[in-house]
Amino acid sequence: MSNPIYSLQVDLPASGVDRSYPIIIGHGLLADGERFTELLGDAPVVLVSNDTVAPLYLPRVRNALGKTRKVTEVILPDGEDQKHLMSADHIWQQALKDHHERRSIFIALGGGVIGDLTGYAAACFLRGVDFIQLPTTLLAQVDSSVGGKTAVNHPLGKNMIGAFHQPKAVLIDLDSLLTLPDREFAAGIAETIKYGCIWDSDFFNWLVQHSDALRGRSNDVLAEAVQRSCAIKAGVVSQDEREGGLRAILNFGHTFAHAIEQTMGYGAWLHGEAVACGMVMAAKISAARDQLSGETVAQLEQFLASFDLPVEPPTEMSPEGFLEVMAGDKKVDRGKIRYILLQSLGEACLVDDVTIEEIAQAME
Ligand SMILES: NC(=O)c1ccc[n+]([C@@H]2O[C@H](COP(=O)([O-])OP(=O)(O)OC[C@H]3O[C@@H](n4cnc5c(N)ncnc54)[C@H](O)[C@@H]3O)[C@@H](O)[C@H]2O)c1
Structure with missing residues (x-):
């Protein structure tokens, strides 16, 4: 079995069964047959991926799952537009045709789209089977694979149909980041610094200091960034699994x-x-509310811009346009739009009194 660089635990309140699960971060995990055997026993598997990730990583996972295990492969077309109920139905059809049972385990090999979709399919199949996340994008590794939010999109809204269904384990193979296009890598970096902003000012400063190494995808720095991000997400989810309060940050x-x-x-x-x-x-x-220094805002902007991430809203959007769309967001509570601001660097706060003037200023 390969030695992980980091191993964390997502602790969850037991409801009959212990639902806590490990997040294992390392190299070579997708090919680690012994680890799969430890996690899965001889359980049959429904292995879901897409036609971009499968050619890169599915053969090594398939091999690691062993020759004697029943494995149903479901390869979907790539893209956010595939994250809909018909794709979940396709997974269910394949699983039913192959006579999968309650002890079967679904495995998601891919980015957040495959993770969310497979998790949702697992949540519903035979009233719920276990699933394992093998996230291959940075965004999925630091964010979507941890926490148990699963969903598909609906024509009337993104992620509108879903379930809370925690994975049985998350295996983060850092090697998969080597093939990730720069734009996707940068998108994951944005979620990484989010954790520094809302929870840990030391992590924010550390990321800013290590931005060159991150851009160069240095192994050690990436491993630490992923681990610190997952630790923060795991801590928040452990305290508020279903977004009753804290998780909103x-x-x-x-x-x-x-x-x-x-x-x-x-x-x-x-x-x-x-x-x-x-x-x-x-x-x-x-x-503008004197909760954060201008210097910190400038550091955040510079950090994001150094990854070619946009720091200004699209010219097509106006303050009125923002408000109109945000009013339809599923995070609206009793008609009020809820915003997460920073009380200080490393500390988030929830407010519902942001004015159109403040939005206009923030767009400058
Ligand atoms: N569940 C949650 O808590 C949560 C949180 C954040 C985002 N999400 C969801 O995650 C999705 C976005 O996830 P994403 O950014 O990973 O997008 P994605 O899954 O679409 O992956 C981005 C692209 O990278 C490709 N790819 C994946 N791994 C690769 C690799 N190792 N090498 C080369 N190419 C690779 C994919 O095929 C895709 O083309 C959205 O649907 C969003 O709603 C969910």
Whole structure:
């Protein structure tokens, strides 16, 4: 079995069974047969990936799962536009045709799209089977694979149909980041610095100091960035699994980001790109409220811009346009738009009193 660089635990309140699970971070994990045997026993597997990731990584996972195990492979077309109920139905059909049972385990090999979709398919199949996340994008490694939010998109809204369904384990093979296109890598970086902003100012400063090494995808620095991000997400999820309160802080920058994604059409801006811009807007509003220094806002902007992430909203958008779209967001509570701002660097706060003037200023 390969030695992980880091191993963390997501602790969850037991509801009959212990649902806590490990996040294992290292190299060569996708090919680690002994680890799969330890996690899965001889359970049959439904292995889901897409036609970009499968040619790169599926053969080594298939091999590691062993020759005697029943494995059903489901390879979907790549893209956010595949994250819909028909793709989940395709997974269910393959699983049913191959007579999978309750002890079968679904495995998601890919980015957040495959992870969210496979998790949702697992949550519903035979009223819920276990699943394992093998995230291959930086965004999925630091964010979407941890925490148990699974979903598909609906024509009337993104991630509108879903379930909370925690994985049985998350195996993060850092080697997979070597083939990730720069733009996707940068999108993951945006979520990484989010954790520094909302939870840990030391991590924020560390990321800013190590931005050159991160851009160069240095093994050690990446491993530490992924581990620190996962540790923060795991800590928040452990305290508030179903977003009754604290977990909302993970949405820093996301209220503006969703409005940008929706206005520009999904896919025009990557999620992480929209989050980068949204975080800068939220940071500017925090600074205007004297909760954050102008220097910190400038550091955030410079860090994001050094990864070619957008720090200004699209010219197509106006303050009125932001408000109109945000009013339809699923995070609206009793008619009020909720925003995550920074009380200080490393500390988030939830507010619902941001004015149109503040939004206009944050767009400058
Ligand atoms: N569940 C959650 O908590 C949560 C959190 C954040 C985002 N999300 C969801 O995650 C999705 C976005 O995830 P994403 O950014 O990973 O996008 P993605 O899954 O679309 O992956 C991005 C692109 O990279 C390709 N790819 C993946 N791994 C690769 C690799 N190692 N080498 C080369 N190419 C690779 C994919 O095929 C795709 O083309 C969205 O649907 C979003 O809603 C969910």
